[in-house]
Amino acid sequence: MTGVGGSPEAEGAAVGAAAPVLAFRAWRPLSFRRFNWRGLWTVYYGYGLFRFLRFGLETLAGPLVSSMLFLLVFVVGQRSLGEMLPGVGLKEFIAPGVALYALAYTAFQNSAAMIVLDKMEGTIADVQMAPLSALEVIAGFVLSAATCGLMSGALVALGTAVFVDYSYFDVTFVLGFAVLAALLFALLGTIAGLWAERWDHYGAVEGFLIVPLGLLSGTFFSVERLPEAFRDWIYFNPVFYAVDGFRAGFIGQAETSLALGAGLLAALNLTLAVLAWRLFAAGYKIRP
Amino acid sequence: MEHQTLSLGGTRVRHMGRVNWRGLWTLYMKEVRRFLNVFTQTLLAPMVTTLLFLAIFTLALGGGGRVVGGVPFATFLAPGLIMMAMVQNAFANTSSSLVIAKVQGNIVDVLMPPLSPAELTLGMAGGGVTRGIMVGLAVGLGMWIFVPVTIHNPLFILFHGVMASLMLSLLGMIGGIWSEKFDHIAAVTNFVITPFSFLSGTFYSIQRLPETWQIVAHFNPFFYMIDGFRYGFIGHADGNLTLGIVVMAGVNLFLWFVTYRMFATGYRLKP
Structure with a gap:
């Protein structure tokens, strides 16, 4: 065991001595120390982000075009329709939501589609065989998908700024809730990708979970517009808090407590992160 | 076309007579089974998404008993x-069928059998139209639960429903034949x-x-299909x-001719 690593000076050798013969992790070159930063970077950039950017036209311009069309349709439909919240027009209300929706959708799509594609083609083994712990792989997947989402969201937000006047802008809320939402959907995508065995499983998660969560989150309407019976239900949608907090950074008003929303999203993200990490570590549906 | 009888x-x-009916039917059923196999993705998901669209647009834009048309x-x-x-699914059916077959290389399974270009066009377009109509029925039934849907003239609904699905099926085939990768068709x-x-x-x-934009809108064929289709329901047309x-x-005749020529010449299909 020690022969592979070279010199027996670092901790790898000590772990290797106690581990069974086929413990691949003990074969790491000794320079890795406790955390394989370069491996994490490779998963993050080479495996996730680069694949996304290689198709720059569709992955970034596609959501931009459809989001702008969405906004355009609302603007044309608006005219004499008044305000969504006191002092906030329909356009100003919807534009941040459209940007967050693009962000969330891109983050989900990237992590989930990437994992499903690799599972279908068998190339997921490339990641499993690499000297990376489950935590490092999952961190790479989730962070790269979240970055893709943030890029898409930023682009859409910039695009909408052409039509919409954002006189108020609070970078803390905008960035904070954008990151929380991107992580949430990247984690959901990772778990969905691990669970899905075929493309139609992925399609089912997208069609029956992600799109409803995103569209019924108050992206396009304020809570007061909802019929009485559904008002309480929206508070069970975590995306509602993300949209609300994100929009508060643009218009300066929120429909619910921002601290509560941030805390809730952080707790949810942590839970999902632990779940995704344990699923990957256990080899759920990826190890024969 | 007379074939000599060979004994193999x-x-x-x-x-076969003038038309290879069995081949046409086989191709058509292949296209239909392809989407029915994954009906949650191809029928139920569009239905859910469309109902959600109805909900959010009504909530956001339809406040205060607003009346349009x-x-x-x-x-x-x-x-x-x-x-x-309907049109998005008709387009998705033919385009994805062709692009997947081209990328995976099993497009030869469609090109090798004794099917003429016209039969290929008809069989594939038939699959797309079938999916369009089925999605339309599913979505329509779903909406009927929530919204009072009136029917003014069923002939307009049928004509524009079929014509629109056919148009997008043909566009999907043209796009699918033109595309060499998935990102082309996504574009x-x-x-x-x-x-x-x-x-x-x-x-x-x-x-x-x-x-000015009203005039521009009249050059969009999608405007006519939606306007005529809507007239069949509410009895009011913009154009x-x-x-x-x-x-x-x-437009359909023109697209049919383009698709037919693409299959006949083997544009981006045959080496």
């Missing part, structure tokens, strides 16, 4: 949304099909647009109905 170890070559906003919106779901969907269908007057009456029928028939 006891099997006989099948004779003489009917409540939700009733105005419903036919347009049904049509959007066609994002930059051609989505803008045309969003800006077609689904979500607003075209009369709300500024003067000229006869012109709409002529435009739809003309």
